[in-house]
Amino acid sequence: MWPNMPIDYIILPNDEQGIHFGLFVNNTLISVVSLFIENKEAQFRKLATTNLEQGKGYGGRLLSHLITYAEGKKVNKIWCNARVDKKDFYLKFGFKSTNTVFIKHKIDYVVMEKMIIR
Numbered sequence: 001m002w003p004n005m006p007i008d009y010i011i012l013p014n015d016e017q018g019i020h021f022g023l024f025v026n027n028t029l030i031s032v033v034s035l036f037i038e039n040k041e042a043q044f045r046k047l048a049t050t051n052l053e054q055g056k057g058y059g060g061r062l063l064s065h066l067i068t069y070a071e072g073k074k075v076n077k078i079w080c081n082a083r084v085d086k087k088d089f090y091l092k093f094g095f096k097s098t099n100t101v102f103i104k105h106k107i108d109y110v111v112m113e114k115m116i117i118r
């Protein structure tokens with residue numbers, strides 16, 4: 001996501017409290033995502049597939065796995081701060097845009113969420 005930035009720029013508060021998922025192909029890490037569950041709500045951060053492997057279904061498989069995992073934890077909602085230019089990707093997985101938008105590091109974001117109905 002930030003291939004040219006130092007680690008201090010990338011680290012977020014509470015990163016160490018997340019559950020970190022990786023999708024591996026032949027022992028090579030291809031896609032990553034981190035999950036934070038609090039008050040029956042699951043936030044995921046930093047979903048990313050390595051540049052050369054994008055568009056091959058890996059990020060989607062990892063996100064589907066994360067959704068199933070979070071549903072198993074009985075959360076009511078899964079949400080993320082989505083880059084606006086990635087909105088259509090999340091729509092494919094049942095996420096909906098909210099009215100919450102912001103700009104960080106010159107990138108437009110929209111909060112997207114998926115309610116879990118039982």
Ligand SMILES: CC(C)(COP(=O)(O)OP(=O)(O)OC[C@H]1O[C@@H](n2cnc3c(N)ncnc32)[C@H](O)[C@@H]1OP(=O)(O)O)[C@@H](O)C(=O)NCCC(=O)NCCS
Nearest residue numbers: 001047048049054055056057058059060082083086088089
């Ligand atoms: C966004 C990202 C994680 C998607 O991962 P990926 O492994 O390339 O995605 P997949 O190949 O699994 O795509 C799954 C589906 O979403 C679609 N898709 C992928 N990127 C898309 C995009 N930017 N806009 C719309 N659809 C997209 C694919 O075409 C595919 O559709 P299909 O199932 O109908 O064929 C990846 O592009 C990435 O790492 N980007 C840089 C980091 C980033 O921006 N992360 C998201 C921050 S919000």
